[in-house]
Amino acid sequence: MIYEIFMPALSSTMTEGKITSWVKSPGDKVEKGETVVIVESDKADMDVESFYEGYLGVIITPAGESAPVGSAIAYVAETKEEIEEAKQKASAQGSGQTAETAKADSDEETPAKLVSSPTAASTASIPDVVISSPRKSASVPSRQIVSPRAKRIAKDNSIDLALIAGTGPNGRVTADDIEAFLKPAIAPATAATPVNAPIVTAAPPAPKAAPTVALGSTQALTTMQKAVINNMNQSLSVPVFRVGYTITTDALDALYKQVKTKGVTMTALLAKAVAVTLQKHPLINASYSDRGIEYKSHINVAVAVAMDDGGLITPVLKNADQTDLYTLSRDWKGLVERARAKQLQPDEYNSGTFTISNLGMFGVDRFDAILPPNTGAILAIGGSRPQVVATKDGAIKVSSQMQVNLTADHRVIYGAHAAQFLQDLAKLIETNPQSLTL
Secondary structure (H helix, E strand, O other), rough: EEEEEEEOOOOOOOOEEEEEEOOOOOEEEOOOEEEEEEOOEEEEEEEEEEOOOOOEEEEEOOOEEEEEEOOOOOEEEEOHHHHHHHHHHHHHHHHOOHHHHOOOOOOOOOOOOEEEEEEEOOOOOOOOEEEEEOOOOOOOOOOOEOOEEEEEEEOOOOOOOOOOOOOHHOOOOOOOHHHHHHOEOOOOOOOOOOOOOOOOOOOOOOOOOOOOOOOOOOOOOHHHHHHHHHHHHOOHHHHHHEEEEEEOHHHHHHHHHHHHHHOOOOOHHHHHHHHHHHHHOOOOEOOOOHHHHEEEEOEEEEEEEOOOOOOOOOOOOOOOOOOOOHHHHHHHHHHHHHHHOOOOOHOOOOOOEEEEEOOHHHHHOOOOOOOOOOOOOOEEEEEOEEEEEEOOOOOOOEEEEEEEEEEOOOOOOOOHHHHHHHHHHHHHHHOOHHHHHO
């Protein structure tokens, strides 16, 4: 029997999926539950496992290309003798005899879980779903697997990937592997080296020129950029309003100086402060749906992170209100590392109930953020800087202040709700930030 491997949808808006690499080659034995192909979602590279045992007969959609959702991307033959039959089916499909590939394209788009079924089954209702997850298999494939970001760094620095030993899951070469290879190695001291002689280091690589785009040209969108555009288009249909607030950060800054040596980040401090405040304002953590206002059972704070390839991702600190500050900081570090390596699981970037966008580290004093889909509010945080302020008793002093702007869905949240939330957030940060460490 010949089985088709289909490109299915990960979400209701998904129309195409892009293949990062094939772990198996035509003719290779395929075990049930074994990784066959790696597909690129908008935020992560996903392992896709086979639902059937057999032999990979033919690959229809090669690595680097995309396929429409529901179209066949490969055939699996139950026996070696049927491999030729699989090739004939693929040939017939390529010549237009299979209707489902009439819309095949090579455009980049968010891929999804792989679905497989016998060719006799109707492709209009794909019955079986193959397990799909981020790169985490312990087995080492026979071919070198390289993340897209690692490929770009290697290409920019003229590095032969054959020289790199991958430390990622399944022996995958990650961006960290390439960057470690680029670091200048320290030459060991020898017996002939004077004790006080300076240590000689290898010459660092020439600084990499900033990528340039030829004027008048058009640059194709990445998968992640397309996903961001799709989310932004959805946001256009939401009636939002914005409320700004000035928060004095002297006490928060003092606390940060105390705890940063223990690994606590400002991101974790802000996320914790927001999460604790959301406990008092469940409506700000809610979202609109056709059924009504959905009050979330958890407070999951998503924090926007810019990616090196120009995309945007929002790793999620789950149950941020119940997680201690130090664990929250460790979790955040791991999330960012996996995000940049495109190894986040979908639940780690799409389960946020409230979002923070912080551009303060770039010197931005204030800005407005666009509301992400399926959430009720997002907080834009500007940088903290010294300001001359007047106290209640008429004195003048210098205090550090930051501007925050809340963008909210007016179908769920009204102006008074937003104002009360920001008042309580400011009160916590200004008068009792030490409570965040408890």
